[in-house]
Structure formats: C-alpha cells, structure tokens
Amino acid sequence: MKKVFWSPPSLKIEDENALIRVVRSGWLSDGKETKAFEKEIADYTGAKHVVVVNNGTSALLAALLAQGISKEDEVIVPSFTFIASVNSILAIGAKPVLVDCDLETFNITLEKIREKLTEKTRAIMFVDVSGMPNDIDGFRQLAREHNLFLIEDAAQAMGGEYKGRKIGGFGHTTIFSFHMAKLITTVEGGCVLTDDDEIARKVRMLKNHGMQAKYDYGFLGLNFKTTDIQSALGRTQLKRLDYFVEKRNKLVEKYKKGLKNCRFQEIPDYVTKHPYMLFGVLVDSGIRDDLNKYLNNNGVDTRICWLPAHQQEYHKTIFSNENLPNSEKIAQEIINLPMGNGLTEEDVDYVINTFNKYFL
Ligand SMILES: Cc1ncc(COP(=O)(O)O)c(C=O)c1O
Secondary structure (H helix, E strand, O other): OOOEOOOOOOOOHHHHHHHHHHHOOOOOEOOHHHHHHHHHHHHHHOOOEEEEEOOHHHHHHHHHHHOOOOOOOEEEEEOOOOOHHHHHHHHOOOEEEEEOEOOOOOOEOHHHHHOOOOOOEEEEEEEOHHHOOOOHHHHHHHHHHHOOEEEEEOOOOOOOEEOOEEOOOOOOEEEEEOOOOOOOOOOOOEEEEEOOHHHHHHHHHHOEOOEEEOOEEOOOOOEOOOEHHHHHHHHHHHHOHHHHHHHHHHHHHHHHHHOOOOEEOOOOOOEEEOOOOOEEEEOOHHHHHHHHHHHHHOOEOOEOOOOOHHHOOOHHHOOOOOOOHHHHHHHHHEEEEOOOOOOOHHHHHHHHHHHHHOOO
C-alpha cells in the first residue's frame, strides 16, 4: 500500500553541502552563519531586525518579554491555535484571554477581540492559522486605538503575503518557526522580526542570558541560541521558499478540484499569498473520526489539528468558564491532509482518490 506522510520536508544536495561546510569549518554554534541567515530573512521580508533563536516557542517568549509583558497583564490570543501561543503567555505569568475564531477563516476577528478588551489588556497575539494572513491593517488600527502591543504568531506563515507585502515586514513584532513541517526548516528553529530597535536589542540579549557585553549581564535572560549548522540549512532552504509556496499552492489547487464532500478555509481578498503550511478540510463532525481512521488505515497520514486551548486537559482547569463555540466546532470537523515541501502530485492524487472512495 502507498504511504503518504503528513508533512514531508524537501532536502537537496545543496542543503547537505551547507551542513558539511559548517561541520568542517571549526565553528558550530551561533555565529557568522546565523548573522547571514538573519540578514537574508530581513532582505526577504523587509523587516528591519531579525533575531534567529532555537525555536518558535522561544521566539514568542522573547517577543513577550522584550515588550515588557508581565504578571498583571492580559494578552488576547486565539483559543484555536497550536498550544505554544497560549503557553508562552502562561509561562511568563501573564494572563491569556482566549478569543473565539471565525467559522470560515479559522482566524480571530476584530469584533471578537473587542468583546474581550479590558483595562488590563496590554497586547494582542494574533495567529496566522494554517499560515493564512490576518487583517493586519485592522489589527494595527485596533492596537493604536487602545495603545496595545501587537505580536503576530506567524509560526506557520513564512512566505505569506498580506495585500502584496510579505508577512514579517510590517514593523510589529512577528515570529516564525522553522520546525520540520514549516515552510522552511532548520529541523527546530525560529526567529523574531521587528522594526523596533529596542525590542530587537532586548530579544538579542534575552536569547543569551541578558548579555550586553562579553560575560556582562544586563537583565535576566535564558539560552535561546541556535547553531550555525542549523542556520546554514535555513539559508539554503530560504533560497527555495518562494518555490515551496508556489508548489504548495499548486497542490492545494489540485486538492480543491478533486476532493468531494468537504469544505475549505475561506480566503479573504487581502490574502494575496497563502503559504499553506497546513491544508485543512472540514467534514461533518459525525463522520470526522471514522473518516480520519479510514484515511490512516489506507496509508494517508493526517492530523485532526488541535483541540482549542480551553478544552486541553491541562488548560481547561484555567479556562473552565470559556464558551467558544466556533473554535469547538472547527476542532470537531477539521482534518489536516498531507501538505509539505516534499509532497508530490502523485501523493495528492492518491489522497484525493482515497478520500473520495470513503463516500462511495
Ligand atoms: C501557531 C504556532 N505557534 C507557535 C509554534 C511553536 O513553534 P516551535 O514548534 O518552533 O516552537 C508553532 C509550531 O507549530 C505554531 O504552529
């Protein structure tokens, strides 16, 4: 039986050569390769500053801490997200205020955020779910009106575009992840992007125990450093990012033409490029688990995405009174089908045929 992996990466000889080059160079940890990687991400996105760290979760922690978010502060965040968004807020002792998502786009909306604003709200962390950009102009306007920080959790959205401009280059603090399933990979990795000199300076210090000069520590930081081996891989991957985005869009087109009996994420006009880190389809909640099991049993690797944060075993003790029906509904209906830089058209044909056979 054919097997289609959920998120196959694409690694080529140039990736291998980059790794070998650094292994033989005599310098392995965070150094010149990482600096070059940061510059290339800045050039790609248009961000003034880029700081590469060891993963996307560290990037979120550093972004929150650098903005001075602390114990008394409330941070708006979607419930329908990968748990790292919420955990980063909990980890620094601040209060995540969960917002429901839109049923069609899976992203949070200005209306739903407004309902949850209080005097204690300091920041909005919005998430580009499955990589799809949010309404950045609207969010920036709302943040200005209420004097709030914006943090864009674009862990899944590298290569995406809002109104023709690359995600990461809008000035507000944004993070990417370079985990194996993301648009580019360093196996594990991430970065913070910002146009704010002070935030960038703090993130740089935070990633290295608060160091301001050699062994001179200005405030409390931790070790979020990456390695030059990983940055070298990131650099060769970044050269192919636009190709990966185009390839994923072609595969999605094929999926959308071929799949029957399911619905797709709606894409607003302001999204000029969806990078499709994930490709989720919605089916009737009554058949979702059975269909998912059938796909897995027939060689199609899938993910049923995330339970909303307020329904996770640990988090439901914290968010016991939440009622966020859209997040709950999508979580019951979604199946993330295979999508990745290494996925082939034949893989997608196999998934489509297998999926459609279920309904015969
Ligand atoms: C929305 C979102 N935020 C944050 C992260 C955390 O990134 P990492 O796994 O690199 O720590 C992820 C990773 O999947 C994610 O999807």
